[in-house]
Amino acid sequence: MQAALIFATKVLVSAKSVWTIRKIYQQYEVHMYGGDSGHLWSSIGGQKRGMPGNFDAGRFQTLDAGVKEGVCAIPLSRPIFTGLILFIWTLTCVGELRRTVELFRRLVCHGSTSSRFLRVTIETQDSHDIFKLKTLGLNARALITLLIVLPRLGITFALLELGSRFLLATTSFENLIVNVLALAVIKDIKDLIYSTVVSAHDKRELELTRIAIADGDRRERSSLQSMLQASVWLIAAVAFVWLYMFRFQSVLPDYQWDVKRVCSPWIQERFVERSD
Structure with a gap:
């Protein structure tokens, strides 16, 4: 959709x-x-x-x-205002990219490989049964990559390009804000479908599902290096806005x-x- x-x-x-x-x-x-x-x-x-x-x-x-x-x-006649709007839209897409990359890292890249499709254990926590995802098989990792990660990356990049082009082609400053909100609705369609179509029971089970933390993540602490790694996303967003507006825009x-x-x-x- x-x-x-x-x-x-x-x-x-x-x-x-x-x-x-x-x-x-x-x-x-x-x-x-x-x-x-x-x-x-x-x-x-x-x-x-x-x-x-x-x-x-x-x-x-x-x-x-x-x-x-x-x-x-x-819009290009007011580059500062337009740049701020484009930066907001870029951050929205960067956030989606970051969540997708994190999903890929935790589900596909980390953890041991199992001969089974997946292995889940049930643990009790605060009187609730928690489903902990321990390992995934190669087939499960391949399906996650092909059916979830790659489509999400493709759609996000397509939205970033479409949204940036559409915003720079908007001949009304007030409509810039309206259009960036409309683009956000398109980005969040999958969440709307999930909240509307998926049953309450399935949502509850998903809320009680946890991914086993890899040893490296468990030992990781906040540091200057981790802060710099996180700031790369912000730098990338700023660089994209500047390059798109002043170098690569074709509107x-x-x-x-x-x-x-x-x-x-x-x-x-x-x-x-x-x-x-």
Whole structure:
């Protein structure tokens, strides 16, 4: 279901948003650089971009009102705000990746291998029977990898790419927040299905199931090394946001960073409240 929803969002929603924002930005470029073919060049996909030195800020006053409103809402015109929203979305996906990697590490990589499919012991704890997963066979590890770990990794990476592209194609700053919440719903579809479809008895048994801790994990203590290892995820999220916005984004190929200087006064005049 997640895969189908991701595909539908990419084809029916994200693609239209990308087409719209490219059209608006091209109209802006052609107008602000005089419309002369000698002042323009063609980017990827034939998108028109202005030649350096030919930008005329005064032409913004004669720009069509609809184009003016649309171009001043381009997310890349406010890189700090957009970067924060994209960082929140990236952290959401990084958290999912980290949980998946931890699941793979504890279930597949660690622990002894059993000739059985799996071995579970029952222990009593606080008057409750606890199911402790001791070992997994090779077949069980292979199934977990193929049916759980790899699909979760693939879906998370697909969501990260789709969400980042969709957010940068959103031509409304207020909708940036709405869209990041909508993307989070797609990510959490599996949890919704679990909470709605799985019976209370099965949920209870899963809550009482524990994974036997490996000896190395049992001896591990908080240290500078463990803190640095955890911070790698944060560094990776920051690096991804910066690289995606300033190097790899393809929503607006060869974006000129020439919107903010003319849109800031226009936004200040119309939308920023003044205290009397």
